Amino acid sequence: MSTSPATGGRWTAADMPDQTGRTAVVTGANSGLGFETCRALAARNATVIMAVRDLGKGRAALASLRTQGSGRLEVARLDLADLDSVRAFANGLIERGKPLDLLVNNAGIGMPPRTLTAQGFESQFGVNHLGHFALTGLLLPLLRRGSGARVVTVGSGAFRGGSIHFDDLHGERSYRPAARYRQSKLANVLFGLELDRRLRTDGMPVASLLAHPGLALRLGNKLVAQPAERGAWSQLYAATARDVEGGQFFGPGGRTGMRGHPILLEPGPRATDPETARRLWAVSTELTGVGYEFSDARLT
Template identity: 50%
Template sequence: MSTPRTRSETWTADDLPDLSGRRIVVTGASSGLGLITTRQLAARGASVVMAVRDLAKGERAASTLRELLPAADLELRALDLLDLDSVRAFADPLAGEERPADVLINNAGIATQPHRLSPQGYESQFATNHLGHFALSLRLMESLTRGTDPRIVTVTSALYPWGRLDLDDLAGERGYSPGRAYVGSKLANALFGVELDRRLRASGSPVRSLLAHPGMARTPMQDNARTPVERLVVAVIGAVLGRDAEQGALPLLYAATVPDLPGGSYVGPQRRTGRMRPGPVPLVPPADDPALARRLWDVSERVTGLRLTPVA
């Protein structure tokens, strides 16, 4: 007699539930994992707010999706996560609307960038990948609290265990390395997702915070590898472990829609190679360090001027 397989062993995009009536915000929705996630959600009836840095590129992506899915409910809005003023300009009108957001997928990111600063003076990868999403999540929290089965999904990377954070050097001025800065920002994503859920539970909020990572998925972000060594590493890892972006999006979709997934879950590939098998996987150090998570949270509050408001 064969042993029944668990849901995560068989889960694919075909298992997405009917999402009619749900409003989902996806950052970085014009390409890569964000575009695929948007398409799959819209195909199941979700109303998707496509948060994009480049509106012209976003219009082209939305037009392509509407050709594939004539009934797709898509709304395009400008968001540059590098700039906290842009985050406020995007989030505050959305938060003030009567219709709430049900899910926020913090997907957008930049990788292996040369050293530059955000308009507020912070290293660009930390600012975009972490601070922008931190601010966005807190600014949309009241809207999400009014949503149905509300959750925040933050996309990290399987590389986070190698990340290090220098929270006394947010400008990245000491020995800057594009690769180290990227991996550090992905550690920040992981720490944020876990700490956010801890604080939401403590406050009695109905919102859940979850983490997802796509494994080594072949997406346009890999084109950012700049040095010959970086390009060689990406090519070798991609050839051995890489999955196509359609499979890479599955952990994001799983985290955003599976009904009984506990807050604080970290969803990723449950095997390194072969066809994607999304499901909860364990977090490892340093992402499970509560003291580091609290320190990152405190720094992020100070930088953004935002605090998590308890449920009334």
């Protein structure tokens, strides 16, 4: 079942509330959905930290946004395929000591040949899920100090066909790119919902939400796909709309679910299984070495 947001299902980035005084981190910020998310947030006066793997491309994206009149932007290096880079990025923000109001876990890779991250994880699971799991945990102390802080994890409708291969997480015995992509996207949804459950249990004033863009491509069938600018609407809605709650999942409301204005979605039983979520959390903590600082000892 899916329902329209309070706006009647016609929400666009033009409906975003003012973001003055809020600081956001957006991963995968130099192109596509991340670039459009940065542009929209900056246009509403947020301070935006553009987290990018390639600093050259990041600086070019920053320059482009500034020529469009967007201010309050900066760029920093973050390679989600290397946990050392994730820690360095997080430490840089922690050393600054400023609260963080929004983290958009947007970056991702899709269906490459089997490759490994710096720590030896299958790259799609490592980048799309483990890198963001580690980043969120490391930045949680800053989010705790933010004002109405939110974590928005960007998934894909492909999660519905995914399974978590706990006996072969990194595709050593069997690797099919599409299946491993679906695994990583299911992990995104399981993580986002489990994070919200733990935040609520702990009483921490941080909300975890999910979004997916539908089919957002620069080139493609216009009857099916939509431009990245519109693909970003769902994550921008989750990030900024006043009528959202932690644990909600937004995606395009068109008939195919691939395009359209954001609506509230039901993740379904595969993504809401509590035992799978707890097991994934435990495995992710072990693999990344990142524990979350909850005051409730049962959650750590």
